[in-house]
Amino acid sequence: MDPIAKKSVIGGRVPKPDAPDKAVGRTRYINDMVLPQMLYGRILHADRPHARIVAIDTAEAAKLPGVHVVLTGKDMPRMLFGVNRDNRPLKGDKVRCIRDEIAAVAAESEEICDAALALIKVTYEDLPAVFDPAEAMRPGAPAVHDEKPDNLSLAYRFDHGDVAAAEAESDVVLDDVFDVHYVTHCCMGTSCAIADFDTDGKLTIYSQTQYPYNFKMDLAPALGMHPGDIRVIQPPVGGAFGSKLDVYPYEPVCVLLARAARRPVKLTFSREEEFINAPTRQPARIHLRTGAKADGTLTFRDVDCLLNNGAYTSWGPTTPYVMMRTFSSHYRVPVVRFHSQAVYTNNPYAGSFRGYGNVQATYATASHMDMLAERLGMDLLTLSLKNAQESGEVSPQGSVLADCAFAECLTVAAEKSGFLEKQARYAAARNTPGRIKRGIGLASSIHNAGGAKIHKSDGCGTIVKLDDYARCTVITGASEIGQGIDAVLCQVMAEELGIPMSDVTIVNNDSAIGPWDVGVHASRTTFIAGNGARRAAQKARAQILKAASHQANMPPEGLDLREGWVVLDHSGEPVVKLDRLLRQMHFQKDSELVMVTDYYEPPSEEERPGHVGDMSAAYSHAVHVAEVEVDTETGEVRVLKVTSAQDVGRIINEMGLEAQVEGGIVMGLGYALSEHLLIQDGRVRNPNFRDYKVFTAPEVPEMDLHFIESHSQTGPMGAKGIAELPTIVIAPAVANAVYNAIGIRFKAPPLTPEKVARAIWDRDHGAVAAE
Amino acid sequence: MSPQAKGTLDEYRAPATLAEAAEALADGKGTVLAGGTDLMLQAEAGKTPYRGRLVNIRRVAGLRGVTEDGGTIRIGALTTVTDLLNDPLVAEKAPVLAATADKFASSQIRNAATVGGNICNASPAGDMILPLLALDARVELASWRDGALATRTVALDGFFTGPGATVKGPEELLGAVLFETPPAGRTARFVKSGPRPALEIATVAAAIAMTVDGGTLRDVRLALGAVAPTPLRAKRTEALLEGETLDGDLIARAAETVAGEVNPIDDVRATAWYRKHLVTIYVRRLLQDDGKG
């Protein structure tokens, strides 16, 4: 046989293993699932922001043929859940926002459920409501939770250095308020759960969750169950983006219906329900002061952040935890003061959403850098490079920036886009005739790229087994929610074990099988699960090579695995076929199976009191340059091109990487320009895709993507986490570009046509700007 | 939404001829289904409850297609928006309809949405209505009277009485929309707001038809969408333009006049201020031959 050369699949273009089924419509999403005997569940929502529940009459609904169960909050003990333990599956005595779950029905069809809901009579006594967090803080404001008369939900503080002293040394201080808005995830698959009990009272829940292991822990208190009695199955989902990183009331409600009905129950949101009842991104009012010396050196950032908590507390109000990292580490900032408060109101509430606070914070920091450059008469690239950290620098919060490629990202994005030349040219053309103006804007940010140790462990377990045919199964704690981890794990196995990627099966949809993992968040999965899978594969490899070395009578170090063979490492000469060797190992006297486990814990730290600690095992930067065209009459902003340079550590799957970056940019463009969940007096005014405008395919600009490989020493094969930065950076790049085009600064996205047109009109007619 | 609000359907008919369709509607208790792209959504939302009998007119023969006869163009009620986009007669004689179709919804919706449905739905933001108003179109209404098919013709200008309301009775079916073939030299244009090239419900839309005769404007028709309770003919602005020489001063005066002629509202999609602002911009663009949205 011919020798077999060494080949690597890392950095290749690998289609996602789930893509063909999705493309031909074969994928059975959770929304498609039907279990034998299954009933359907639906929830009666309050549809009013603040009220006492005086009486609920379910008698008529319960009598309707086909109805099996009608539940209300009065039927159950006060089981609290959520980040602040302030939420209940069904509300008993009080309504705190329009989402509130008042009653639920399980019936033989969704139509019967709807008919039953219409027969439920609820008597409310409306209460004065409060929707603005600043108003909610005033003495005498209505208390959303009677136990919390001051309406204060969560506060964060980080103080590093002396702001007053730093300010005294500053030549320039910028002082602005940025108001970032409500948006929602718009997953293609609406929220859905199926609950099924065994006769012995153990629960199986089919769920869209992106954190199956802690999900059990968070769900259990809402049910009065032991987490160990809950099994989570994760069928394919139509997107999550952070919206499934917590327990939301519909999930325990679905379970409670199933328990009462003694039948499986499926509960699915309609699209309208999804817009009204699914979590949002956390809106924020960010008062940012930035100081600098005349030469551009940043001297301090001073931030007060006010968050509308809404009625209950999911992850949204914890996003300042990430925001403060942005304010303290996006560029070298010696002195930082960050205070935030989340205040209860009668609004709907926010969860986690791709970027987790950094989208909001970067809108402020990256806008301020652009404003600072203009104030100082410097160009933005020079200013940015002057303040960009280098490898080895440590941020005020203790982030150690190893393998840092910030400066390179800045230079590449600026050069490839012609940023400086165009910015000067477009600014000069601002006051020339013509209704279409062009602009170009640059923005950057930093994000954790090696997990985030927000729990005691940020680890991931992996089991790798090889069967008698050299087919490999990877059982991992890491969930696949569409982001592409399955492809990466196939590549890692192929690389370490010398087998084709098509011989690898990934199992990661059952909490009874998979080992623990924190969940898909914080851009962590490729980094953490990739590292874990690699270590497991290396253990399997060592076991195989040891067995082979007995056969070949040479040390295992002299052997390698290539294309399904054990070969001599130096020459590539085949020694024994892998499947044959595995069978020999198996069917011999001292038989052994190749079946290894690994639990990978990244080398990161939990924050110590005072929010200091190196919470991620890697950090990364991205720089976007957006080029836009503004119609100065209609206010329409068209994005022509986005140039992106991102430190990815090392490319593992180039196709997956492109998809994440392109998708992230498109999602961020919606945030920048068109998406706005309009909440007025606590009510969602645009719960449909007609009036909630996600970015559509024809609007998507040309994208020129550059991947900078900094070779992380901690990442799998050198890779860093990449998935959130694209969404984080693009919005301020667009806002900076619009400024370049028309000279108006938008501190409150989205830059809708009306907002832009109004600002231009106000300026040209001498009125006070609308912002 | 409670099921009562949707109304109940206890009968379904799929007539094959116009006469059968008219008969099925005779008692005023039928709901017409064409493409269903408005009806299904509105009925589900409880906005237009079903009347009890669903009359699917999609199988009625002879209601689809564009024809020309004796200087009159006739568009059957079931002609889809996609049909208009691809029809050679439209491309040659009334290209403004294809231009409007191009800005209408998305491919999927255009394949189902009918011209008759767009007119009968009577939305102030109905796109196809505007160029038809500008072309002085009229509609043919069929009904079952004294055991026979009867038709009457009504001018489109005056057909609409409020949001979702028209002079058409519940027993009447819209069979076709007709207009005189525009003579050579007649110009017609359409503009619609929104940076989205697809799937945008107009914040404001406008259509114009006019003849520029040696620099002088003749027979100006200006139709505006989403600025009043019905699609609107801007007759004061038309009168201002009539017989005048098209120049910068006239365009400025037209923009000013039209702003005083519309009566838009604040809603989720835009404020009244922005709608007025857009109308003046669009009138300028329509007159300046700059149809870009």
Ligand SMILES: Cc1cc2nc3c(=O)[nH]c(=O)nc-3n(C[C@H](O)[C@H](O)[C@H](O)COP(=O)(O)OP(=O)(O)OC[C@H]3O[C@@H](n4cnc5c(N)ncnc54)[C@H](O)[C@@H]3O)c2cc1C
């Ligand atoms: C996603 C989406 C995007 C859209 N985008 C646009 C857009 O860009 N521009 C636009 O103008 N509209 C748009 N619409 C609205 C809709 O598609 C159009 O109004 C369409 O032309 C309606 O035609 P239809 O055949 O579907 O009507 P249907 O829904 O079948 O009927 C509409 C109404 O008219 C009545 N009706 C229909 N035909 C007749 C008839 N021949 N005689 C008597 N009564 C009749 C029905 O009873 C019903 O009340 C959009 C709709 C959707 C869902």
